[in-house]
Amino acid sequence: MTHKENFLVGIFDDEDVLLHAVENIRDKGVKIKEVFSPFPVHGLDDALGYKRSRLPIAAFLFGMTGTTLGLFTQIWMLGYDWPMIIGGKNYASIPPFIPVTFEFTVLLSAFGMVGTFLIVSDMKPYKWPRQYDIRSTNDKHVMAIDLGANKISKDEIQRILKDNGASEVNEKSF
Amino acid sequence: MQATSVLRETLVTGGKTVADVSHDISRQVEGKPTRLWWMAFGVAFVLLLWGAYCCWMLLWNGIGMWGLNKTVGWAWDITNFVWWVGIGHAGTLISAILLLFRQRWRMSINRAAEAMTIFAVICAASFPAFHMGRLWLGFYWALPLPNAFGSLWVNFNSPLLWDVFAISTYFSVSLIFWYMGLIPDFAVIRDRAVVMGNKTRASIYNALSFGWDGAAKTWSRYETVALILAGLSTPLVLSVHTIVSMDFATSIVPGWHTTIFPPYFVAGAIFSGFAMVLTLLLVTRKVFHLEEYITIYHVELMNIVIIITGSIVGVAYITEFFIAWYGQVPAEQYAFINRATGPYWWAYWSMMTCNVISPQLFWVKKIRTNLVATFVLSIIVNIGMWFERFVIIVTSLHRDYLPSSWTMFHPTMYDIGEYLFTFGIFFCAFLLFAKFFPVINMAEVKSIIKSTSEKKKAVH
Numbered sequence: 001m002t003h004k005e006n007f008l009v010g011i012f013d014d015e016d017v018l019l020h021a022v023e024n025i026r027d028k029g030v031k032i033k034e035v036f037s038p039f040p041v042h043g044l045d046d047a048l049g050y051k052r053s054r055l056p057i058a059a060f061l062f063g064m065t066g067t068t069l070g071l072f073t074q075i076w077m078l079g080y081d082w083p084m085i086i087g088g089k090n091y092a093s094i095p096p097f098i099p100v101t102f103e104f105t106v107l108l109s110a111f112g113m114v115g116t117f118l119i120v121s122d123m124k125p126y127k128w129p130r131q132y133d134i135r136s137t138n139d140k141h142v143m144a145i146d147l148g149a150n151k152i153s154k155d156e157i158q159r160i161l162k163d164n165g166a167s168e169v170n171e172k173s174f
Numbered sequence: 175m176q177a178t179s180v181l182r183e184t185l186v187t188g189g190k191t192v193a194d195v196s197h198d199i200s201r202q203v204e205g206k207p208t209r210l211w212w213m214a215f216g217v218a219f220v221l222l223l224w225g226a227y228c229c230w231m232l233l234w235n236g237i238g239m240w241g242l243n244k245t246v247g248w249a250w251d252i253t254n255f256v257w258w259v260g261i262g263h264a265g266t267l268i269s270a271i272l273l274l275f276r277q278r279w280r281m282s283i284n285r286a287a288e289a290m291t292i293f294a295v296i297c298a299a300s301f302p303a304f305h306m307g308r309l310w311l312g313f314y315w316a317l318p319l320p321n322a323f324g325s326l327w328v329n330f331n332s333p334l335l336w337d338v339f340a341i342s343t344y345f346s347v348s349l350i351f352w353y354m355g356l357i358p359d360f361a362v363i364r365d366r367a368v369v370m371g372n373k374t375r376a377s378i379y380n381a382l383s384f385g386w387d388g389a390a391k392t393w394s395r396y397e398t399v400a401l402i403l404a405g406l407s408t409p410l411v412l413s414v415h416t417i418v419s420m421d422f423a424t425s426i427v428p429g430w431h432t433t434i435f436p437p438y439f440v441a442g443a444i445f446s447g448f449a450m451v452l453t454l455l456l457v458t459r460k461v462f463h464l465e466e467y468i469t470i471y472h473v474e475l476m477n478i479v480i481i482i483t484g485s486i487v488g489v490a491y492i493t494e495f496f497i498a499w500y501g502q503v504p505a506e507q508y509a510f511i512n513r514a515t516g517p518y519w520w521a522y523w524s525m526m527t528c529n530v531i532s533p534q535l536f537w538v539k540k541i542r543t544n545l546v547a548t549f550v551l552s553i554i555v556n557i558g559m560w561f562e563r564f565v566i567i568v569t570s571l572h573r574d575y576l577p578s579s580w581t582m583f584h585p586t587m588y589d590i591g592e593y594l595f596t597f598g599i600f601f602c603a604f605l606l607f608a609k610f611f612p613v614i615n616m617a618e619v620k621s622i623i624k625s626t627s628e629k630k631k632a633v634h
Contacts, residue, residue, distance in 0.1 A: 015624065035390040038192060038362070039621040045394035053398040059406075077318060077327035086331045099336040099417055103343040106406050110347045114354065117399045118384060121392050123357075128380060129387035136388050137358070137365045139192035139620075 004173045007033065008157055009132045010143040010166035015041045018141045021164035022047040025143075028160055030152055033144040036136035055113055055120075062112025063105045070104025071097060132172055144172075185279055185622060188466035192620045199612045200363050202462050204370075207609055210461055218601035225595020228588050229304065237307055239588040245581045246571045250589040251301045252421075253563040257446070258298035258596065259341065259418055260439075260559060263411055264447025265291025266348050269355070270407035273400070279475055281618040282467045286458060287451045288352040289611070293603040294450070295345045297596035302337070304592065333420040340417040344410055351403045354396070358617040361386035415443040422566065429509035429570035432497065438490035442559060445483035445529070448476050449555035456549045458608060467614050470543050477542035480555065484533030487562075491530065509570055517582060518569045521561050528558020 012018040018041065025032060026049070035044060071094075078084060079092025089096075118124070136142040143166070147154055161169045190198070207215075232239050242249055265288035272280035306312045314321065316338045318328050328335050360383035367376035386392070419439035422430035452473065459468040498510040513522045532554050536542040541551075568583050607613075 036388045037390065037393060038196075038388065039358075039617045040393040040397050041390070041621075044390045048390055050391055050394055053395045055395055055398045056402055059402050063406075073318065074330045078330055082326050084326075084329075086329060089331070093331075096331040099333075099413070100330055100339045102409075102413060103336075103339040106347060106410050107343045110350060110403060110406050113399060113402060114350050117395055121395055123384035123386065123392075125381035125384055127385035129385045131365075131387075134365050134368060137362045137386075138196045 006147045007132060007172045007174070008145045008147060008154065008161065009170045009172050010145070010161040011133060011135070011168040011170070012141040012143065012165060013139075013167050014165075015044075015141060017165040018143070019043055019047055021161075021166065022143070024164050025160055028152075030145060030157055030160060031149050033146040033149070036132060036142040036144070038137050038139055038141075041141070055117060058116040059109050059113035062116075063109030065112070066105040066108030067101055069108070070101035073104075074100060130174060133170070185282065185469070185471070186467055186619060187469055190466060190623060192623055195616050195620050195623060196362050196366070198464070198467070199359075199614050199616050200366050202608070203363055203610060203612060204366070204375075208461070211605060211609060215602065215605045218598055218605060220598075221594050222598025222602055225591055225593075225598045228591025229595055232304060232588050232592065233309060237305060239586060241584045241586045241589055243581055243583070245574045245579045246568060246583040248571065249568050249583045250564075250585050250593060251305050253560065253567055254593050254596065255298050255301035256418055256439075256563045256567075257560050258294045258301075260415065260443035260446045260563075261450045261556075262291045262294035262298060262344075262348075262447065263415060263440075263443035264451045265289070266344070266351065266407050266411045267444055267447065268451070269351060270404040270411060273404040274408060278622055279472055281622060282464075282469075282614055283451065283455060283472060283476075284618075285352075285355060285611075285615045286455055286608075286613050287447075288348060288355070289604065289607045290451060290454055291348050291447075292345065292352060293600050293607075295341060295348070296603070297600050299341055299345070300596060300599070301592070302334075333417060333424050336417045337421060340414045344414045347403070347407055347410055351400075351407060354399060354403065355615055355618075356611060357383050357386050358388065358396075359612045359615065361388065362616055363612065412440055415439045427570050428503070428505040429513070429566065431506075432494060434490055434493055434497070438487065438494075441483045441486035441490065442529075442562060445480060445487055445533075446556055446559035448479050448483070449552040449559070452476055452480075452548055452552040453556065454604065456545060456552075458613060462608070462613060464614065467619065470545070473545065473548055474539075474543050477536045477548060480533050480552075481536045481542075484529060484555070488530035491526065505575075509573070512573055513565060513569045516569065516573070518565065518572070521565050521569070525558055525561035525565050528554045529562060532558070 010021075012021060015037070018035070018037075022032065022035065022044065026047070032048060035048065037044070074097040075092045078086075083091040085091070132144045133140060133142040143161070145157055145161075147157075150157065152160075158169050186195075240249070240251065242251075265284070268280050268287045269284040272284075303309055303312050306315065313319075316328065316335070318330075360379045364376050364379035364383055367373075367379060416436040416439065419435035423432060423435040425431060455468055456473070459465055495510055495514075498506045501507075512518075532551055535547075535551065541547045572582060573580050
């Protein structure tokens with residue numbers, strides 16, 4: 001039998017109570033595994049000490065790839081591979097290539113970023129997420145604390161959670 | 175604690191809690207379709223079948239089945255194309271531009287508006303596709319693929335090709351934007367299905383939600399993605415109708431060859447898009463009992479957008495006329511006089527009445543907060559916007575340079591049939607969406623419940 005992971009699961013009803021609780025609990029030296037919410041709570045990522053996502057960089061790089069690809073495709077096709085005079089302009093005149101270059105940029109940037117997001121968040125259609133409490137998509141904020149990763153005793157953490165406004169504290173093992 | 179202005183309007187009425195939001199919206203997906211839904215779907219499906227027959231005849235015999243002639247080579251097909259693309263502008267405008275401006279009233283309406291955008295763009299794309307005659311070769315001709323014509327590539331100097339790229343990019347980016355919004359809401363339905371013990375539904379909605387877990391880390395990334403998608407979609411939505419207008423503006427046909435077209439088309443697109451959103455949402459809120467989520471305040475704000483864009487469109491019509499006179503080009507002057515007083519005068523004046531005069535009624539608060547008046551006016555605006563495109567396209571073409579080529583355009587049943595076909599696609603798709611997908615963005619509405627619902631306000 002594989003080793004079981006044991007968690008304490010704190011349930012919070014209100015996002016403002018949750019935010020303060022996260023700060024206080026972390027100050028007390030308790031390590032929080034993750035918090036699950038039905039909607040984005042602003043400031044929660046800072047409270048948990050998460051770094052800012054680097055997805056904008058991915059979006060920018062994909063966008064630049066799109067710009068380059070779009071521009072060079074057009075210049076190569078109409079300028080070198082099969083040059084044609086259209087409307088008496090140069091073979092490869094840049095202004096009429098701008099719209100398609102723009103579309104390439106947006107397309108690659110959007111798809112590249114969303115693809116990166118799905119990969120880094122490990123999201124795929126055939127995956128069931130680990131659910132600490134089924135109500136976390138409905139109306140409860142669920143705080144998971146890995147007992148294996150904390151030196152503080154279970155009873156002490158339980159007390160800290162209750163003191164900070166958790167409406168329930170449950171145990172859960174996976 | 176979050177500070178909220180007491181002046182801020184209530185966005186969700188009825189003292190809803192976060193759990194109520196899950197329940198009210200998911201209920202539509204979980205229950206059996208109502209009799210009203212089946213009736214509406216039946217009508218839409220009949221339109222679809224009839225239209226499919228007309229499209230089949232069109233493919234089998236060629237586009238000679240349409241009423242086009244040597245002089246009027248573009249008529250209902252391109253009119254309907256531009257009309258549908260225009261309608262497709264509201265969704266992404268609401269979700270992208272209003273997100274950047276932090277307009278929270280968008281949250282109850284963005285889901286349905288984006289769905290409408292996607293279906294409208296599908297309808298729009300069908301017209302140029304059919305106009306190519308050989309539908310199955312459309313991709314081969316329109317995309318820069320290696321081919322058997324030597325290695326002659328597509329013409330990147332042509333606005334028609336820009337259109338191919340603009341519309342397909344707009345469609346795909348709007349689709350993923352819309353789908354990203356749906357992911358957390360699919361997880362809500364999944365978890366409700368788990369609680370109810372419905373395993374099949376749980377696995378289907380889990381697959382649709384990509385195994386969404388709602389972790390703070392995922393939400394943080396998710397919000398970054400949403401913000402950047404909004405930033406990308408904002409210039410995109412403005413570029414699409416700009417490029418559509420260039421189909422006309424870069425030609426040398428009198429009445430088309432004007433620099434005012436891009437802003438004028440974009441304003442018109444938002445105008446017609448909001449009108450269609452209102453038409454659909456007023457019905458949806460009634461059928462699905464969403465009066466507490468889509469309130470009179472939402473309707474009023476959308477009507478204000480209609481006044482603004484409708485007035486821009488009105489100013490553009492007048493400017494075009496003025497410039498035609500001021501520019502002193504006889505062909506241009508004739509094109510405009512002919513629009514207003516020639517054989518198509520009825521189309522021109524229908525357009526002027528529906529688009530310029532009727533939205534001005536919304537200056538009266540009683541009218542813009544009245545649901546019946548809004549519904550009627552939203553349909554009038556869409557009729558007007560159809561006539562706008564018809565006027566621009568057909569009246570500019572039907573008087574050719576040689577008077578011997580002067581002619582009129584008469585639609586055949588196949589012109590009408592394909593238009594009805596797109597209505598069939600649009601309403602079938604929208605009804606399926608409204609049945610199987612949550613029509614309101616639950617996660618976003620939940621995030622504002624605390625600061626904007628009445629109950630919480632009363633406590634403070």
